[in-house]
Amino acid sequence: MDTGMVEQIVYARPESLLPVHTHYCPGCTHGVAHRLVAEVLDEMGVRQETIGVAPVGCAVFAYNYFNVDFAEAAHGRAPAMATGIKRVSPDKIVFTYQGDGDLASIGAGEILHVAGRGEAITVVFINNAIYGMTGGQMAPTTLPGQRTTSTPTGRDVEVHGFPLRMCEVLAELDGAAYVVRRSLHDVPHIRKAKKALRQAFEVQRMGLGFAMVELLSSCPTNWGIAPQEALNFIETRMLPAFPLGDYKVHPAIATAEGRG
Amino acid sequence: MAKGRITIDETLCKGCELCTSVCPKALIHMSMDRFTPKGYHPASLIDGESACTGCAICSVICPEAAITVYRWAPARAALEAA
């Protein structure tokens, strides 16, 4: 058609994602998080310099989906592995991708110390308040009263205590340079999440210290609700328990991000 | 004709339906009459009125990065953008 118009591609699947079908459940926000990380790596042009460390959890096969070098860590140990990789290859971009069990339960020691050391790595923390891969047990971030297979009558705070707010804890450490919480429950929040991920990888490039983006995520299968309802659960139940915001921002970063 | 269009890769789409609820013009629908190779009902663009603007909001929510978004733009603007 000769109207002087051309068809442009406005959005296409990022190159940092391999052209494969993933094993994640339909509607699972792991897919969104993977896509955002891949878009950021593409936009920064660092795909070939990037090394990822996969967790034990639903994202155990993350290395099959990202078009970057990857290591598989033992459960919770990804930050320690990432430390080993980064210390000997400081010019590389090193990131971990961890769930709530991997990061906040068994890996609590490792994440504390990687933030305390100010390790120049980027941590992508997927918080969906449950253990997905093993079939729906309680996570450290499971909400009071939330039913899981190891809290079948609802999480009783008298027995199991309260959810851990990891951003708040890690932000207290001097080595932490950028610690923020975002959400993946709707399009505007996904866009903000992407900006935060970009910032977290830039912080690494600038060598400012530890960077982590916590992403409130869904688990339709183990929450027992449909994908859209699961996103609504994030908005109505998880946001109050895990407030969005910037918990630590290194002074060297000029950011237009406010809370939320 | 429409300002934009999308294609949904049916080898990737898992029929999660999230795109159907974010499209501002409600142009995406589930095709309940067929299955993808993996056995899901895929989503697809049904745009008889040529209403799609290529806003790409659907591609933001898609967990599978299955959506490619196209938009018609003036040739000169396209050259400058390139």
Next chain:
Amino acid sequence: MAKELLEGNRAFAEAAIRAGCEAYFGYPITPQTEALEHMAARMPELGRVFLQAESEVAAVNMVYGAACAGVRVMTSSSSPGVSLMMEGLSYIAGSEVPVVLVDVMRGGPGLGNIAPSQGDYNQIVKGGGHGDYRPIVLAPATVQEMIDLTYEAFDLAEKYRCIVVVLADGNLGQMMEPAELPPMRAVRKASERPSWALTGARSRPPNIISSIYIDPVKEEIFNQKLQAKQREIEENEVRAREVLLEDADIGIVAFGTAGRIAYSAIQAARSEGIRAGLLRPVSLYPFPYDHVRRLAERVRSILVVEMNAGQMLDDVRLGALGRVPIRFYGRMGGMTPMPDEVLDEIRKLHVEVG
């Protein structure tokens, strides 16, 4: 009691409850998480203690603490998680507090997979954690044995003040078979806890539970005490099942799932006129060396079948002391041998050795 269709993991958890287990601390890991979920539902119902720990390292130390307080306590896990527990198990052995562990083995090494395996025989049977100690290790081959051995494990652990490991695999954990649960035993009252336990130094000098013996002279004396206990266990707690061995030419030695597969194979072999029999160790420590010695004196050859690269094989060699040729057949990495494969090995042995 009537037989019910029971899943291995839930069956051993319920058996522990009926044995009077007062506390369970664990962490999710496939293929045994159903046991944790069963405990999560049942223990609070019964007013007992359940807690999902932050990791297996934490879980084994919670178990250690509860055992020091004198209660019947257990944990369960699978290969990578059990590896994390090794330090804790050594401390527990070094302080002589009774503990029960159910290890549902999976493919390895490393993260491996979630398929059944017997690849951790050496890890568990030879001690696991650092130091000179050996837990009692019991190897079930059916859901009924999962129940019976777990039920008995608590008494054994207390009798010898040691660790008892029920060593299973993902097949046994996940399978469902008809089995009977034992009667519910009452939980011990607080006043009935052992005199060595940490219950508060009321009207008695304080109890100390520790595994530290800074003076090597004292450490050696303690180790001698542990060794004396090991001898007693070896004297009294050997268990094994013998099937069709009276007239056997070929003796298969296999434990757990490999044992039940071997059983199918020897039945098929018998129908072909090959005189094969099975020695199935049920205690892996104490290992039935005498049973193996007697077997070696009787058969023309031994075939060891395992779901690993050959671990119990070494113990069979020790027992047989070179008397007969020993052949090994194994599958690794979570692969389960089929009876046909074992039958082929029996046929080959029959042709070679008679």
